[in-house]
Amino acid sequence: MNTTSEQQKQINIAYIGGGSRGWAWRLMTDLALEKDLSGTVRLYDIDFEAAKTNEVIGNKLSNKPEVVGKWQYVAVKSLDEALYGADFVIISILPGTFEEMYSDVHAPEKYGIYQSVGDTTGPGGLIRGLRTVPMYVEFAEAIKRNCPDAWVINYTNPMAICLKALYEVFPKIKAFGCCHEVFGTQKLLTEVVKEFLGEEREISRREIKVNVLGINHFTWFDKASYKTHDLFPLYKEFVNKYYEEGFEKTKGLWEKDYFASANRVKFDLFKRFGLIAAAGDRHLAEFVPYIYLTDKETVYKWKFNLTPVEWRIKHREELIKLSKEYASDQKEVPLNPSGEEGVMQMKAILGLDTLVTNVNLPNMGQIPNLPIGAIVETNAVFTHDDVRPVYAGKLPSDLASIMIRHISNQELIVKAALEKDLNLAKRAFLNDPAVERLPQSKAEQLFDEMINNTKKYLAYLGL
Template sequence: MQYVDNKVLGLNIAYIGGGSRGWAWNLMSDLALEEQLSGTVKLYDVDFQTAYNNEIIGNSLSKREDVKGKWQYAAVKTLEEALTGADFVVISIVPGTFKEMASDVHLPEKYGIYQSVGDTVGPGGLVRALRAIPMYVEIAESIKRYSPNAWVINYTNPMTLCTRTLYEIFPQIKAFGCCHEVFGTQKLLASMLKDLKGIENVKRSEIKVNVLGINHFTWIDKASYKNIDLMPLYREFADKYYEDGFEDGEKGHWMNSYFASANRVKFDLFRRYGLIAAAGDRHLAEFMPPWYLKDPETVRKWKFSLTPVSWRVEHREELIQKGKRLAKGEEQVELKASGEEGIRQIKALVGLEEFVTNVNLPNQGQMQGIPIGAVVETNALFSRDSIRPVMAGKLPDDVQNLVMRHVLNQETVLKAALTKNKSLAFRAFINDPLVNIPVKEAEELFNQMLENTKEYLPGWDI
């Protein structure tokens, strides 16, 4: 790594999950648009061919005149090859296949449990975590062995437990988890300013917020734009749109997209607790009792969607075909900013700038009342070779109780996964707010879900 004319050359990035057909292409585009960085990206994936296809796609970018950041991409066959010499490690993997995900999301529906995402909490999030944790144990051990000083950026869900596992296995690791959910809430606040005050063209980054919570269950207790306190405005905004919802764009778009909502869950949580719930409705709903996920009719009432795994399967096939076209040169990667902050974080960590953003890190006291070491999501200051959490304070007791239940449950899941303790895992399972069914039915569901994912649980008594 060399510093030349306010640029960093020769940067080495290891991408675990380098055969990705979404995140990898976003990273390529973001790197191509950034003129202050260049270097090598080593792509590792359990499916080597997909990583090799991305090698071809990535290297084709450097030949284009409209590309500012020149990078060399190389598919590798082992974690050792990917990690050796890495300055940064990016992790974006799918723990298992869509077959296991279909069990995570849809098997609980037979017991009246509905999940809008199924990747963080709820029965699906828990079983996904049991698959992911052993993978992250291997990744953490490999980073410790081959690139102990690298900065590690995690994008995989369940974000909290994946990041937590890295630190449990390698306490000195320099890892953090990134999620864009808070960004969406900042954009909503910008739209609120236009709607209520006629202030247009407010950038997300101009909305200053204090973030507290855990991934996908974050809260904002302070928000401002220049000299305007946004909390009283948000109350007005929530009351105005509570019944019909608010969409920044085409009205009713939530009915045509599995990923959109009318923000009614956000507004309801604000009216209940007085804080801004800072994630998308699909995620927020899963952390609560089945107020919003009682059944599909209730979900429609709250104006968001259940995302079926069948859609993900169909979308994957579209991406496979797109990947083939990109690798053959029949189509080009579209150069546009992904909206993620990974590249800016890298720039800050190599000393090119400083900035504050929300990330997932072990609690060092930045969140009061949460166990030290548990992974929380707050703001942090990024600067040269340093991430310093911003002291976020404490949530009100009623909201703290909601968050703490999940914090302790996630710690239980981690312990169960590391010790292959089925009984302990089940206790976490029935302690999830969505598992609001008789214990006998819960045990039956739990056993079926483990049976469907046992290929990824070696050593378990299933």
């Protein structure tokens, strides 16, 4: 990646899932706000019309005089067209439809298994993974064929399974995964700073320096600071103060918004393990379901939510409507920074900056007590054509043991998919801590049911 000033004008971004009605708009606005970059974004989506609509929206944005980052958006009909010669590849897809996701999340409820998200681990995440791997096999092969030197940014869940599949198929791929859950915890820490250090100005979450370690959605800080201040003693006070009631910036929001929580899971995990859990409570809970997800009352007590897929379906309708309004001049795409880091990361990779931030990468030793090759989340340094993990150190052994179980299950899913061995997938499923409570026969029945519900995507397994 040896770009001259001229080439810089011609950056090629391939967007897989380019019809997306949320992530795509976030990228568009961030690109629009960045004066140092420009080029082409090729939008690929199995829903070509959605990509086409985003093409219109993106180009309209570029034409606005106040927009400093000028990009050309083009919807394309094939992966190869999108990827050929790409400098960056962004992958943000929904693996399957909400129909399959409905099964992932809600089928286990009949068996007394509740999931707050259902896209990462647990029965939902694992089955979703089994559906996702063949798609990522296709992506990896197409990337190898079309743009082997491109940097690949994944936003899709299950994060670890997606990235693992990419690296298994094309080991030299330059891929990493991004997730904003850590950012949310940094924001929570800005509240701690305000409350205990009396800081009055608005603090950016990027001013909270953290050492990140763990796996996606079960990520932790073992160091956190603000300027010259160690935040651990302050967070301890904060947790003690708000442990029972929880803490929310907008009080009571968790009862109205399926994505909100009162951070009680986070506080309880701090008491248990001494580290700051750095993801939303809905995600964290799924890694220790026997603590926070045993039944609906327990979920309510801990003040977080089981996000129903119906809500996602309804919300999609609104987004479709919105996309039409954006495309047809009825509404303007608001020009606010998304809070995501993709564009900053691209700048650094192009050589225009040095950036230290958290990402998901194969473990090369950055967390010495997790398995080598497992997809882990730590800080990394981004510079010209380079993303290198920072040594994050060891996890407390009990936390590590909890993660290793999920890592093992996620990796078994990838193996099951690559070797087309449904039995391996069942082994992962049975080893899941939410499933383990079911009698064997029930667990197998649930597995069969969930597999059946998603079989449209499992033809590769001979189903």
